[in-house]
Amino acid sequence: MQRLIWGVILVLLLVQFIPVNRSNPPLNTGEDLVYSRMVPGDLQQLLQNACYDCHSFETEYPWYSYVAPVSFIIRHHIKEAREKVNFSIWNTYMDKRKDHTLDECIEVLEEQEMPLKSFTWLHPEARLSDVQREELIQFFKDQVAALGWREMGTEEEEEMENR
Ligand code: HEC
Numbered sequence: 001m002q003r004l005i006w007g008v009i010l011v012l013l014l015v016q017f018i019p020v021n022r023s024n025p026p027l028n029t030g031e032d033l034v035y036s037r038m039v040p041g042d043l044q045q046l047l048q049n050a051c052y053d054c055h056s057f058e059t060e061y062p063w064y065s066y067v068a069p070v071s072f073i074i075r076h077h078i079k080e081a082r083e084k085v086n087f088s089i090w091n092t093y094m095d096k097r098k099d100h101t102l103d104e105c106i107e108v109l110e111e112q113e114m115p116l117k118s119f120t121w122l123h124p125e126a127r128l129s130d131v132q133r134e135e136l137i138q139f140f141k142d143q144v145a146a147l148g149w150r151e152m153g154t155e156e157e158e159e160m161e162n163r
Helices: 002-015 041-051 070-084 087-092 095-110 130-147 154-162
Strands: none
Touching: 041 130, 095 130
């Protein structure tokens, strides 16, 4: 039993040496949703507190993100999250992607899937009250309207092809 415990401790010590990429790529403020002033003042902080640690290049890495294996999990979350939605490169998205992503943002907020529970548990400032959640949903809906993108239905697409 003692050997097992020492074995586990040794493994835990060794995994600390596995490098984890915690870099934040350089920020181009012109491409960022918040910095390009598309977000009303009072919502900026809200969005940054609730979403930016994962969905942007402005991740703040807490001390426990330096401890393996937690660091691996956090790194994986951030990588996945940025692939899905990255507000730091928002303005580089095509309209179609913006529209799709905005819809998803509305959905995850309505269904209380985001911000992730494991995150709000440790980050009280990211917890959203019902009113704040509603404000963010309304903001994303306004963005959808402002974008004015309309996906063609399959029927319309077929019609175009047959022309
Ligand atoms: C702690 C990290 C974290 C925070 C904070 C966070 N997300 Fe996410 N988000 C993720 C991860 C990881 C995924 C990808 C895995 C998944 O879909 O569960 C994701 C996925 C998404 C998706 C794609 C969902 C889908 O169905 O593909 C949307 C949209 C999204 N997040 C929006 C938001 C918004 C809006 C906020 C802020 C209100 C937010 N997230 C806060 C980690 C986070």
